[in-house]
Amino acid sequence: MTAPxxxxxxxxxxxxPRFTLHVPSLTVGPGITAVLGLxxxxxxxxxxxxxxxxxxxxxxxxxxxxxxxxANLPAVRRRLGYLPQDDSVPRRLTVFDHVxxxxxxxxxxxxxxxxxxxxxxxxxxVELADLAGERCGRLSGxxxxxxALAAALAGDAELLVLxxxxxxxxxxxxxxxxxxxxxxxxxxTIVVATHDHAWAHQVADRTVHxxxxxxxx
Numbered sequence: 545m546t547a548p549x550x551x552x553x554x555x556x557x558x559x560x561p562r563f564t565l566h567v568p569s570l571t572v573g574p575g576i577t578a579v580l581g582l583x584x585x586x587x588x589x590x591x592x593x594x595x596x597x598x599x600x601x602x603x604x605x606x607x608x609x610x611x612x613x614x615a616n617l618p619a620v621r622r623r624l625g626y627l628p629q630d631d632s633v634p635r636r637l638t639v640f641d642h643v644x645x646x647x648x649x650x651x652x653x654x655x656x657x658x659x660x661x662x663x664x665x666x667x668x669x670v671e672l673a674d675l676a677g678e679r680c681g682r683l684s685g686x687x688x689x690x691x692a693l694a695a696a697l698a699g700d701a702e703l704l705v706l707x708x709x710x711x712x713x714x715x716x717x718x719x720x721x722x723x724x725x726x727x728x729x730x731x732x733t734i735v736v737a738t739h740d741h742a743w744a745h746q747v748a749d750r751t752v753h754x755x756x757x758x759x760x761x
Contacts, residue, residue, distance in 0.1 A: 546608075546702065547574030547575075547702055547703075547732050547733045548573060548574075548607050548623065548702055548703055548733055549571060549572070549573045549574070549607075549608065549609070549733065550571070550572050550594055550605070550606070550608075550703065550735075551569075551570070551571045551605075551606045552567045552569065552570040552571075552593065552594075552600075552603065552604070552605055552606075553568075553569055553603055553604050553606070554568055554569070554602065554603040554604070555567040555568075555570075555593065555600045555602065555603035555604070556600060556601050556603060557586075557589050557593060557598065557600050557601050559589060563584075563586075563757055564601075564757055565586040565589045565593075565757045566757055566758055567593075567603070568759075570752065570759060572594075572733060572750075572752075573733030574729070574730075574731075574732065574733050575729045575733070575734070575748075575749035575750070576725055576726070576729050576734040576735075576736065576747055576748045576749050576750075577734070577735045577736070577748060577749065577750050577752060578735075578736050578737075578738055578744035578745075578747065578748035578750075578751045578752070579591065579735060579736065579737040579738075579752045579754065580737075580738065580739075580741060580744055580752070580753050580754070581753055581754035581755055582755070583739075585754040585755055585756060585757065586756075586757045586758075587707070587737040588707055588737065590737075591629075591705050591735060591737050593605060594703075594705045594735055595626040595705040596612055596620055596621055597626070597628075599612075607620050607623070607624075607703065608623075621650065622650060622651050623701060623702045624701050624702070624703040624704065624705060625650070625695070625696035625697060625699070625701035625703070625704045625705070626696055626704075626705045626706075627692055627693050627695075627704075627705070627706040627707055627708075627709055628692070628707055629707040629708055629737075631685065631688055631689070632692065633680045633688045633691050633692050635679065635680050635681030636679065636680075636681060637679070637680055638676065638678060638679055638680070639672055639675050639676050639677070639678055639679075639691050640663060640664075640667065640676040642680055642695065643663045643666060643667060643691065643694045643695045643698055644659070644660060644663045646698070647659050647662060647695070647698045647699055650698075650699060650701075652698055652699030653699065659699075662698045662699045663694075663698050664676070665698075666695070666697040666698035667694050669694065669697055669720075669724050670690040670691075670693050670694045670717075670720075670721075671690070671717065671720065672687065672690055672691060672694060675687065685712055686712035686713065689713075690713075690717070693706070693709055697724070700728070700731070701732065702731075702732055702733065703732065703733050703734075704725075704728070704732055704733070704734040705735050706734070706735070706736045706737070707736075707737045708736075708737055708738055708739070709721060709736055709738075710736075710738055710740055710743055718743065722743070722746060722747045725747055726747065729749070736748070
């Protein structure tokens with residue numbers, strides 16, 4: 545498994561008449577890249593582009609040297625795990641069933657036993673193994689956040705795009721997340737958005753700063 549290099553070239557994403565994200569050139573990977581900036585600077589938009597959730601208004605996104613197109617989008621998405629910023633965990637499913645459903649959609653292993661094993665390992669990584677049978681609607685907001693993180697981690701994705709994975713974590717859980725990401729950094733390209741500059745400099749190999757929709761460092 546080779547960690548893919550992701551490159552954005554002359555990318556823009558227009559969200560409203562008042563805001564457009566502009567990225568003339570950006571290359572990330574392998575290892576961990578932290579995206580920093582104030583609220584509204586474009587961090588989530590940039591991560592959505594990297595995760596192929598949306599296509600750029602102009603410009604190109606390449607993963608592993610291959611331009612992302614409609615034709616190869618399913619193949620690209622099989623390589624990545626994505627943690628969105630919003631709380632999208634369904635309340636009626638159990639913790640295990642939600643992570644397993646995401647693993648099925650990501651085509652994590654064709655063998656059922658191996659896929660379920662990957663789900664159990666991901667839940668252990670976020671310390672939710674003992675709540676695997678609990679319905680997500682009975683969890684706290686922080687626990688649901690960790691369920692969504694487990695869904696991104698399951699299956700050892702080569703590209704991890706994580707929007708504020710540190711949100712709602714206590715210090716012990718944050719240390720566990722840091723160790724998990726550092727362990728994966730040797731074999732994956734990881735991009736995290738965060739407001740915590742201290743944690744970003746602790747966990748990341750490099751940082752990208754955004755301000756008003758522009759990369760400034």
